[in-house]
Amino acid sequence: MSREYEAVIGLEVHAELKTNSKIFCSCTTEFGGEPNTHVCPVCLGLPGVLPVLNKKVVEYAMKAGLALNCKIASFSKFDRKNYYYPDLPKNFQTSQYDLPIAQNGYLDIEVDGQVKRIGITRVHMEEDAGKLVHSGETITTSSGSLVDYNRAGVPLIEIVSEPDLRSPQEARAYMELLKSILEYTEVSDCKMEEGSLRCDANVSVRPKGTSEFGTKTEIKNMNSFKALQRALEYEIERQIQVLEEGGKVIQETRSWDEAKGVTVSMRSKEEAHDYRYFPEPDLVPIVIDEEWVESIRKSLPELPQARKKRLMEDFGLPAYDAEVLTGSKALAEFFDAVMQHYKDPKVVSNWLMGELLRLLNASNKSIAESPIKPQGLAELLNLLDKGTISGKIAKQVFEEMFNSGESAEAIVKAKGLVQISDEGAIAAVVEQVIANNPKSVEDFKNGKEQAIGYLVGQVMKETKGKANPALVNKLLREQLSK
Amino acid sequence: MELYELTAHELREKLIKKEISSVELTNVFYSRIEAVENHIKSYVTFTKERALKKARQIDAMLARGEQTHPLAGIPMALKDNLCTQGVRTTCSSKMLENYIPPYDATVVERLDAAGAVTLGKLNMDEFAMGSSTENSRFFPTCNPWDLERVPGGSSGGPSAAVAAGEAVYSLGSDTGGSIRQPASLCGVVGLKPTYGLVSRYGLVAFASSLDQIGPFTRDVTDCALVLQAIAGHDPMDSTSADLPVPNYQEALIPDVKGLKIGVPKEYFAAGLDPEVEQLVKQAIKKYEELGAIIEETSMPHTEYALPAYYVIAPAECSSNLARYDGVRYGYRDKDAEDIVSMFMKTRDEGFGPEVKRRIMLGTYALSSGYYDAYYLKALKVRTLIKQDFDRAFTKYDVLLTPTTTSVAFKFGEKTDDPLAMYQNDICTVTINLAGVPAISIPCGFSRGLPVGLQLIAKPFGETTLFRAAYAFESVTDYHRQRPQVGVK
Ligand SMILES: [Zn+2]
Numbered sequence: 001m002s003r004e005y006e007a008v009i010g011l012e013v014h015a016e017l018k019t020n021s022k023i024f025c026s027c028t029t030e031f032g033g034e035p036n037t038h039v040c041p042v043c044l045g046l047p048g049v050l051p052v053l054n055k056k057v058v059e060y061a062m063k064a065g066l067a068l069n070c071k072i073a074s075f076s077k078f079d080r081k082n083y084y085y086p087d088l089p090k091n092f093q094t095s096q097y098d099l100p101i102a103q104n105g106y107l108d109i110e111v112d113g114q115v116k117r118i119g120i121t122r123v124h125m126e127e128d129a130g131k132l133v134h135s136g137e138t139i140t141t142s143s144g145s146l147v148d149y150n151r152a153g154v155p156l157i158e159i160v161s162e163p164d165l166r167s168p169q170e171a172r173a174y175m176e177l178l179k180s181i182l183e184y185t186e187v188s189d190c191k192m193e194e195g196s197l198r199c200d201a202n203v204s205v206r207p208k209g210t211s212e213f214g215t216k217t218e219i220k221n222m223n224s225f226k227a228l229q230r231a232l233e234y235e236i237e238r239q240i241q242v243l244e245e246g247g248k249v250i251q252e253t254r255s256w257d258e259a260k261g262v263t264v265s266m267r268s269k270e271e272a273h274d275y276r277y278f279p280e281p282d283l284v285p286i287v288i289d290e291e292w293v294e295s296i297r298k299s300l301p302e303l304p305q306a307r308k309k310r311l312m313e314d315f316g317l318p319a320y321d322a323e324v325l326t327g328s329k330a331l332a333e334f335f336d337a338v339m340q341h342y343k344d345p346k347v348v349s350n351w352l353m354g355e356l357l358r359l360l361n362a363s364n365k366s367i368a369e370s371p372i373k374p375q376g377l378a379e380l381l382n383l384l385d386k387g388t389i390s391g392k393i394a395k396q397v398f399e400e401m402f403n404s405g406e407s408a409e410a411i412v413k414a415k416g417l418v419q420i421s422d423e424g425a426i427a428a429v430v431e432q433v434i435a436n437n438p439k440s441v442e443d444f445k446n447g448k449e450q451a452i453g454y455l456v457g458q459v460m461k462e463t464k465g466k467a468n469p470a471l472v473n474k475l476l477r478e479q480l481s482k
Numbered sequence: 483m484e485l486y487e488l489t490a491h492e493l494r495e496k497l498i499k500k501e502i503s504s505v506e507l508t509n510v511f512y513s514r515i516e517a518v519e520n521h522i523k524s525y526v527t528f529t530k531e532r533a534l535k536k537a538r539q540i541d542a543m544l545a546r547g548e549q550t551h552p553l554a555g556i557p558m559a560l561k562d563n564l565c566t567q568g569v570r571t572t573c574s575s576k577m578l579e580n581y582i583p584p585y586d587a588t589v590v591e592r593l594d595a596a597g598a599v600t601l602g603k604l605n606m607d608e609f610a611m612g613s614s615t616e617n618s619r620f621f622p623t624c625n626p627w628d629l630e631r632v633p634g635g636s637s638g639g640p641s642a643a644v645a646a647g648e649a650v651y652s653l654g655s656d657t658g659g660s661i662r663q664p665a666s667l668c669g670v671v672g673l674k675p676t677y678g679l680v681s682r683y684g685l686v687a688f689a690s691s692l693d694q695i696g697p698f699t700r701d702v703t704d705c706a707l708v709l710q711a712i713a714g715h716d717p718m719d720s721t722s723a724d725l726p727v728p729n730y731q732e733a734l735i736p737d738v739k740g741l742k743i744g745v746p747k748e749y750f751a752a753g754l755d756p757e758v759e760q761l762v763k764q765a766i767k768k769y770e771e772l773g774a775i776i777e778e779t780s781m782p783h784t785e786y787a788l789p790a791y792y793v794i795a796p797a798e799c800s801s802n803l804a805r806y807d808g809v810r811y812g813y814r815d816k817d818a819e820d821i822v823s824m825f826m827k828t829r830d831e832g833f834g835p836e837v838k839r840r841i842m843l844g845t846y847a848l849s850s851g852y853y854d855a856y857y858l859k860a861l862k863v864r865t866l867i868k869q870d871f872d873r874a875f876t877k878y879d880v881l882l883t884p885t886t887t888s889v890a891f892k893f894g895e896k897t898d899d900p901l902a903m904y905q906n907d908i909c910t911v912t913i914n915l916a917g918v919p920a921i922s923i924p925c926g927f928s929r930g931l932p933v934g935l936q937l938i939a940k941p942f943g944e945t946t947l948f949r950a951a952y953a954f955e956s957v958t959d960y961h962r963q964r965p966q967v968g969v970k
Contacts, residue, residue, distance in 0.1 A: 041583075041584060041585050044810070045805050046583065046584070046585075046811070047565065047571070047573075047578065047581070047583065047686040047687075047805070048563075048564075048565040048571075048583065048587060048683070048684040048685055048686045048687065049683070049684075050682060050683050050718060050719050050720065050721075051720070052717065052718060052719075052720045053720060080801050082800075082801055082804060082848070084804065084807065084822075084825055086807075086809045086821060089805065089810070090804065090805045091804035091805050091807060092801050092804055139821060140820065140821075145821075147809070147810075274849050274850045276800075276801075276845065276848035276849055276850070276853075277848075278797060278798075278801070278848055278853070278857060281689075281690035281691035281721075281798055282687075282690050282720070282721065283720055283721075284720055284721060
């Protein structure tokens with residue numbers, strides 16, 4: 001970004017709530033399914049139907065609000081947002097307007113070691129719309145379009161931030177933290193690829209040091225953290241260029257084109273809808289007493305930031321490790337579970353960040369799907385500590401455990417991988433290696449210290465990595481100094 | 483009296499005594515319909531096969547001596563904005579001309595469980611908007627007392643059918659007087675229950691915060707019977723009250739001694755037909771004779787009710803009717819080239835002028851820049867009107883007013899002047915804004931046309947209404963008068 005400008009960014013995040021049934025009817029919220037099979041007269045908005053609010057939705061929204069440090073409204077209501085679109089069964093969306101369920105919260109994000117507080121304006125509940133399936137590219141160029149209402153009525157929360165973000169990195173950090181908080185609280189499964197977590201950004205730029213806002217654009221269609229960051233980088237640069245060239249930024253909605261790496265104009269705000277909001281007469285207001293709020297507050301799990309702090313304080317882990325481990329609730333829980341059966345936190349952290357994440361990524365599995373369970377890892381690490389297996393063998397066993405799901409002990413036993421700590425047995429191999437490698441022996445005797453590394457390697461090779469490395473080292477030196 | 487002129491409770495006795503079977507009774511009604519329907523035109527759809535099937539079931543139950551509901555085997559009919567599974571529900575609109583709902587309204591389910599025999603679906607003003615049933619997309623319904631006159635609206639079909647002997651009772655809906663006004667003009671009993679007493683699930687919405695389903699009957703006893711069958715909490719309607727339903731039969735005592743009746747003077751203002759006023763005042767005298775305490779009172783915000791109503795009802799209607807766009811069901815314009823023109827043409831061709839007028843009014847009232855001046859202001863008026871009623875009910879058990887300012891008017895008399903038509907609802911809309919219950923009962927005839935009396939009670943005060951109405955009915959015989967359809 002040009003030195004003289006700064007960006008002003010606010011994010012609107014939609015998260016699908018993980019309830020079993022829809023917001024105003026008992027249809028399932030399960031993803032997928034044949035088109036129009038997860039529907040009923042209510043979510044199809046047929047003539048005469050009425051919505052009935054799913055209490056779980058209110059609880060999930062409260063949970064998210066509390067986790068985002070918001071104040072929960074004691075009196076809240078639903079409103080109708082009126083607009084025409086074929087994926088909207090009633091041609092109005094039941095949403096919240098002037099009295100959202102939660103307001104005035106914040107998130108503390110960390111970028112380059114700096115902590116920054118980002119305000120959260122509001123959290124409100126609403127229903128999702130259906131999905132259009134076009135025979136062509138878009139609704140206007142298609143010869144025909146079909147509508148799938150399976151998603152219509154799936155509960156959403158919209159989380160609106162203050163325009164406190166100043167860079168794409170900050171926006172990304174905010175979004176990542178928000179996602180992990182929603183996962184920790186289990187209100188959403190946050191699958192961006194399935195659209196259960198969506199983000200729109202409002203962006204403007206202004207000369208550094210000024211306090212007035214520039215004209216903003218809204219960017220839609222960013223389906224990953226990377227896309228969010230790239231889209232913002234592009235859009236900020238574009239706006240600066242427009243201003244540098246003496247032009248004016250037009251207030252409009254733009255779409256992120258992932259393939260081309262550009263934002264493109266969707267529609268100008270001038271023709272924006274008048275949503276004609278008014279209170280939803282088919283639903284009674286939501287009254288929430290302090291007791292209810294407290295019971296939800298008590299049900300909140302430890303949130304990522306608190307957990308990170310705990311990992312650093314209680315286990316002495318470096319900030320980097322704590323950040324990685326708490327970035328996902330499942331990973332953090334995995335760590336805690338291993339620590340129930342093992343003593344060295346840093347060793348566990350290394351194994352999780354290294355071997356486990358590597359194998360999971362390679363096989364495209366989530367932590368929940370990991371064939372290695374926390375206790376299994378602890379068992380392996382204990383075998384290593386006892387000297388039953390060597391570090392090298394341990395990695396081999398770990399991979400074996402991951403592939404077969406067998407326990408460490410079973411694998412070690414079946415494959416005879418027990419470390420050789422018998423001095424006599426190792427001494428024999430050492431003798432043989434010395435005899436077979438006169439050149440290296442010569443080098444060592446001439447003061448080439450690194451030659452011993454080669455000889456150790458040869459002994460390990462002969463013993464298929466099972467020899468106790470410390471013992472090999474000791475015996476080699478003894479023999480060579482004779 | 484002919485069988486088709488009797489009340490449900492009278493017919494019930496004949497069924498129990500096996501003087502007649504439900505199948506015979508059902509056929510009596512279809513014969514009656516055949517005889518007069520071409521004069522009245524109250525039905526949009528008949529469900530004869532289903533009706534006879536149901537009647538046979540009830541007959542079998544009666545033959546086995548099984549316990550049956552007081553309404554079992556009694557032929558009735560439904561306003562065509564109540565959803566009926568597998569039976570088209572048109573709202574008398576081209577938009578829904580061929581729409582067949584996949585589910586039953588809660589009231590339909592409840593009556594079905596009670597053993598009601600549904601003869602068919604009844605004509606109405608399109609989407610319940612109107613005061614004369616002239617806005618039906620199919621045909622106007624005639625007043626059985628004078629075929630040149632309107633039956634009232636929007637439940638003109640349900641009121642005319644009951645008055646003409648084409649159904650023993652019927653269900654209608656009342657958003658601003660759509661049950662009480664036609665009941666008054668057709669000389670039958672019509673009840674708008676407390677908002678929240680009867681589930682709205684399956685009633686095609688006009689204005690959600692005002693709509694309420696209620697019965698048309700020939701006397702107060704039947705009214706209590708039908709309300710008993712349809713009232714009560716419904717988990718499918720979150721605005722329905724979770725309260726126990728009283729036994730309304732117990733309220734049917736011909737005694738109003740000490741009952742405090744308030745007569746709000748604002749309802750007797752200019753525009754009230756002198757003969758109507760005369761008949762209502764006679765009724766007041768009757769109540770006095772029966773020992774009720776009558777007092778004139780004031781409801782100061784009454785004059786703002788009509789404008790507030792004609793902001794709130796269209797605002798809600800503009801949103802409720804947005805779903806009729808040709809995408810999923812109902813009428814669709816076939817020639818549109820893109821989605822926006824398809825929406826526009828479908829709605830232009832599918833809706834009649836009155837519906838469009840109200841959608842436009844409501845869209846305007848909710849649009850940004852006007853919301854505060856119209857919609858919000860109307861909500862404030864609504865609160866003041868509610869307070870008028872709250873205050874009145876600290877002093878009175880019942881309020882008594884005319885139901886309509888005049889007797890049934892002639893076809894076309896008011897159709898060119900929508901504002902004059904809206905004036906028709908002047909005595910009834912306040913009740914919907916306040917959410918309180920009100921009943922219209924016959925209280926006399928002016929130039930051979932029925933005049934109605936409106937009794938109003940506090941929320942969930944239906945028992946008081948029944949008591950007051952029953953007492954009046956016990957000492958009068960207006961409710962026994964039947965029109966001579968086709969005889970001039
Ligand atoms: Zn559903």
